[in-house]
Amino acid sequence: MRDVRTPRRLASSCLGLAFVLAAAAAGAEAPTTAMTVRGTTLTEAVAIALRQSPDVLARQAELEAARAEQAESRGQFGPKLHVDANVMQWNSPFDISLGAAVFRVREAFTWTVSPSIIQPITPLLTIYDQYKMQEYGVDVAAIRREVVRRDIAFQVVEGYYRLAEAERLAEVADASVTQLEAQQRQAQSLFDNGVIAKNDLLRAALAVANAQQRMIQVRGQIVLARGALDTLMGQPPDTPFEPVPFVGEPPPIGDATIQSVENLAAAQRLEVVEVIKDIARANEGVALAKHKLIPQVSAIGNYTHFEGSQFQQVDASYVGLFASWDVWDWGTTWNGIHKADARLDQVRIARKKLEDQVRLEARQAFVNASTARDALEVSNVAVSQAEENYRIVTKEFENNAATSFNVVDAESLLTQARGQVETSRYDYLIARAALQRAIGKLVDGDR
Numbered sequence: 001m002r003d004v005r006t007p008r009r010l011a012s013s014c015l016g017l018a019f020v021l022a023a024a025a026a027g028a029e030a031p032t033t034a035m036t037v038r039g040t041t042l043t044e045a046v047a048i049a050l051r052q053s054p055d056v057l058a059r060q061a062e063l064e065a066a067r068a069e070q071a072e073s074r075g076q077f078g079p080k081l082h083v084d085a086n087v088m089q090w091n092s093p094f095d096i097s098l099g100a101a102v103f104r105v106r107e108a109f110t111w112t113v114s115p116s117i118i119q120p121i122t123p124l125l126t127i128y129d130q131y132k133m134q135e136y137g138v139d140v141a142a143i144r145r146e147v148v149r150r151d152i153a154f155q156v157v158e159g160y161y162r163l164a165e166a167e168r169l170a171e172v173a174d175a176s177v178t179q180l181e182a183q184q185r186q187a188q189s190l191f192d193n194g195v196i197a198k199n200d201l202l203r204a205a206l207a208v209a210n211a212q213q214r215m216i217q218v219r220g221q222i223v224l225a226r227g228a229l230d231t232l233m234g235q236p237p238d239t240p241f242e243p244v245p246f247v248g249e250p251p252p253i254g255d256a257t258i259q260s261v262e263n264l265a266a267a268q269r270l271e272v273v274e275v276i277k278d279i280a281r282a283n284e285g286v287a288l289a290k291h292k293l294i295p296q297v298s299a300i301g302n303y304t305h306f307e308g309s310q311f312q313q314v315d316a317s318y319v320g321l322f323a324s325w326d327v328w329d330w331g332t333t334w335n336g337i338h339k340a341d342a343r344l345d346q347v348r349i350a351r352k353k354l355e356d357q358v359r360l361e362a363r364q365a366f367v368n369a370s371t372a373r374d375a376l377e378v379s380n381v382a383v384s385q386a387e388e389n390y391r392i393v394t395k396e397f398e399n400n401a402a403t404s405f406n407v408v409d410a411e412s413l414l415t416q417a418r419g420q421v422e423t424s425r426y427d428y429l430i431a432r433a434a435l436q437r438a439i440g441k442l443v444d445g446d447r
Helices: 005-024 042-052 054-074 123-192 198-232 258-268 270-291 332-398 404-438
Strands: 080-089 094-098 101-120 296-309 315-324
Touching (some): 042 054, 123 332, 258 270, 258 332
Antiparallel strands (some): 094 101
């Protein structure tokens, strides 16, 4: 008989490697369709993550802080009420003797209260600049929160599909064990009847052991994938839930082209909007630096009440202007202007770099999605071929025209093809979701 053990061993080794790679893949990325998380759709799972994720909550707190800073700046526009007061108990009254007469200059107890209203005039320019900068800061904080929400949503969808993929690979491994166990029983029967040699029986038993080992590895990956997804959703890593495999034909990419997705990314990506806000904020920073050159003039109104002195007016009030101007500060203000100009140039340059980067990301995502779709189509054809090959070889074995080696090799190719279909399907779904993210969409699990 022809010795075919070497190619068969090679095929079995390739199958083992394929299962290891497929199991390792069960922790990557995912796009959009409805699934069930213990009665919860994937869209709802994303919503849970957006409510509970620590990263989202941290960005929300950052947004609230930015709003508080803006409100703080807004309070600088109006007049300020300032009050000075003192109460003093002296060791004794202060008297002056003029001949026989004694005049009380100050009592032993005195007190003063002096409220003032101060309204900035020229400082309103710098206050307005600061307010606008804080306003842009609120916009930037809101954008950053949405960026985190988008990324968390994508990671949840990705993890969800990877978990579903791992469970489908476990089903493939279970089916492989079942097929090989049936083949082992048949081989045992043939061996007992003297039809096949002992090495054929041992080969069947070894194939069962290898398939069981692969199944154990894949189930370990399921536990890890579920824990990672729980963590992304902001809940304990041992929270139980069960995904439902993707059913039906994966949605197409559509009529998009590389140029169209690049243009969408440049127009819709929040990172580009953020840098535009940074440019506007840097412009306000330049204006703020320049306004420091002018004198600081404020209007002031004051009322003072004094008790306990004969030489102090009891009630007094005034209105006027207060001016302050740093005529010479060794170039501090001018250098501040140069610094603000440099900052503006910096963010303008960053915008061009960022637009190029998001275009490249969109291009890569489009190519990845397109190639993943093609790979899925090829794997579907391969499964049909592997199933037909396994059917033929099984028939030959039943007619004693093939050995258990041939059956094991055919089953290994079939299991490998089935596993590759599942991996290709979820790779495509994940690549499609990555494309949606790359053009600025929030992936929420819908088709």
